[in-house]
Each structure stands twice: as structure tokens, then as C-alpha cells.
Amino acid sequence: MTTRVGRIPYVNCYPVYGAIDRGVVKLDGELVTGVPSVLNRAMAEGALDVSVVSAVEYARDAHRYLLLPDVSISCDGPVRSVLMFSDVPAESLGGRRVVVSKSSMTSVALLELLFENVWKCRPEFVPGDAEMSDLHAFERGGTRPARLVIGDAALLLGSGDARGDLGPEPYAHVYDLGAEWKRWTGLPFVFAVWIASRTTPVAEALGVHASLIESRDWGLAHRALLARQAHDATGVSLAACDEYLSGLDYGLSYPHLAGLTEFFRRLVSAGRVPNGTLAFLPAA
Numbered sequence: 001m002t003t004r005v006g007r008i009p010y011v012n013c014y015p016v017y018g019a020i021d022r023g024v025v026k027l028d029g030e031l032v033t034g035v036p037s038v039l040n041r042a043m044a045e046g047a048l049d050v051s052v053v054s055a056v057e058y059a060r061d062a063h064r065y066l067l068l069p070d071v072s073i074s075c076d077g078p079v080r081s082v083l084m085f086s087d088v089p090a091e092s093l094g095g096r097r098v099v100v101s102k103s104s105m106t107s108v109a110l111l112e113l114l115f116e117n118v119w120k121c122r123p124e125f126v127p128g129d130a131e132m133s134d135l136h137a138f139e140r141g142g143t144r145p146a147r148l149v150i151g152d153a154a155l156l157l158g159s160g161d162a163r164g165d166l167g168p169e170p171y172a173h174v175y176d177l178g179a180e181w182k183r184w185t186g187l188p189f190v191f192a193v194w195i196a197s198r199t200t201p202v203a204e205a206l207g208v209h210a211s212l213i214e215s216r217d218w219g220l221a222h223r224a225l226l227a228r229q230a231h232d233a234t235g236v237s238l239a240a241c242d243e244y245l246s247g248l249d250y251g252l253s254y255p256h257l258a259g260l261t262e263f264f265r266r267l268v269s270a271g272r273v274p275n276g277t278l279a280f281l282p283a284a
């Protein structure tokens, strides 16, 4: 059977899939595209063999998965595509509605930790849409809830390039969750990891892993090309796309793992995920 491999359509995945998309690197498998929450569910249901998922999905059910070494979507400071927009300071959002992206899992969990521990108040979290097609639906002016937006929609809104007819009135407060985590803990933050289901034959998972690493290395060496593709796809300025890609980190070395385990440790303390351990696929 063909190996089913998940990918996220956002710009943040261009550096990992760019060479595969261009036929520069061969992938022995079938690519399935979905937003993070859809890929998380597909992995949980066994509908995918290997996928990028929200980091929280691994922790939620660690005994079913193996982490792929040396690859993640991380940042060490601002991420630029995971943003909370609000008309009032975060500390004043207690009891008020915060719309959270239905596409995300890790960012929502991080936001909840930030409210509990840093902003020290309890808003009401309401799952909602934050995809590109919903940008038009952003309320203009008046009282509007704060909202957590991820991916290309966040990049576009945060860069200001969506203003005018398309975008909302600017919000007074924009919180970058990568930067907030860094300020709080001093650590990098891992938003997404690649995992294999433990039922996937190891040789298949190793083959996919080797292709992803080779493709990622090509992507990192061709950032200007990918920034141009991102600019064409989103309308965000070329300079902002380049800055965005240069701020993302696709490794999974000791500092990333320190950030990842610190995040998981805090989620365990908050009763959000079971205590567990990191288990890796052997390196390709």
C-alpha cells in the first residue's frame, strides 16, 4: 500500500516540501494536504502513516506515535504567523470572548497557558474560523472579540498587507505567541513535529523521513525562491515573506527539545495531556 504522508498548505511548510513539489527530491508516498487539526485527526484515526502535526497531538497520544528526528516547525522568538489580535490588552480579557482558530491545537494550548500564567485571567475561548477565506468576514470596528489566527492568514493580517478592502481595522494589540513563549521561558517553541504511526512499517517511515530531510535541506538553501512563491500565493510583501521564512527553524536539536519538553511539562501540570516520554523513529 502507498504510504500516506500529510502536509500543511501554509507557507511554513514550503521549506520542507518545496523540493518534493518540484520533483527535485523523490517521495515514495502520496501527499495528503490539510490544516493541522485535520491532519491531527487523520493521524489519530489511522488515515495517514506519516504527517506533520500539532506538537500537542504527539503528547495527547504519545504511545501511538514515533517522532521523526531532526525536523520540526519552530521559532526562537517571534514566529509571525501565530498571533492573537485584540482591541484591549490581554490582561483585560478575563470573562470576554477569544475566538481561537479551529485549524490549530498547539497554538490554542499555548494561548491557554499564557492566559493562566502570564496574563493571569480567564477568557471564554470560542472555536472559530480564521482561514484566508474568512478574512472578509472579520468584523470591522465596534466591539469585536479578540482572536487567535494561525498560518498564512495570520502572516497576512500581521504584516498589514491585508488592510484596505480585504482586512479588518487594525487591532490595538497584537501578541506573537512565539515571542510571548520566549519572554516567559527563555526557550524556543516547537509548533509542529513530524510523526509516524507506530503501525507504519519502519522501512517506509525511514524512506519518507530521508526524503523530508533532503527536501528540507534543499528548501533552506533556496529561501529566496520560496519567499517569492510565498509572496505570489499570499500577497504579503516579498521582504516580509523572506523575513518570515528566515525566522522559522526546521530543526529538532537540544534547544528545540528543551522547548518542546518544557511545553509538554507545563501541559501535564495543567492536566491537559498525560505524562509521557519522547520516542523517536531511528534516524534515517
Ligand SMILES: C=C(O[C@@H]1C=C(C(=O)O)C=C[C@H]1O)C(=O)O
Residues within 6 Å of the ligand: 008, 010, 012, 036, 037, 053, 054, 055, 073, 079, 081, 082, 103, 104, 105, 106, 107, 108, 150, 151, 152, 191, 192
Ligand atoms: C507556525 C505555525 O505553526 C503551526 C501551528 C500548529 C498548531 O497550532 O497546532 C500546527 C502546525 C503549524 O502550522 C503556523 O501555523 O503558523
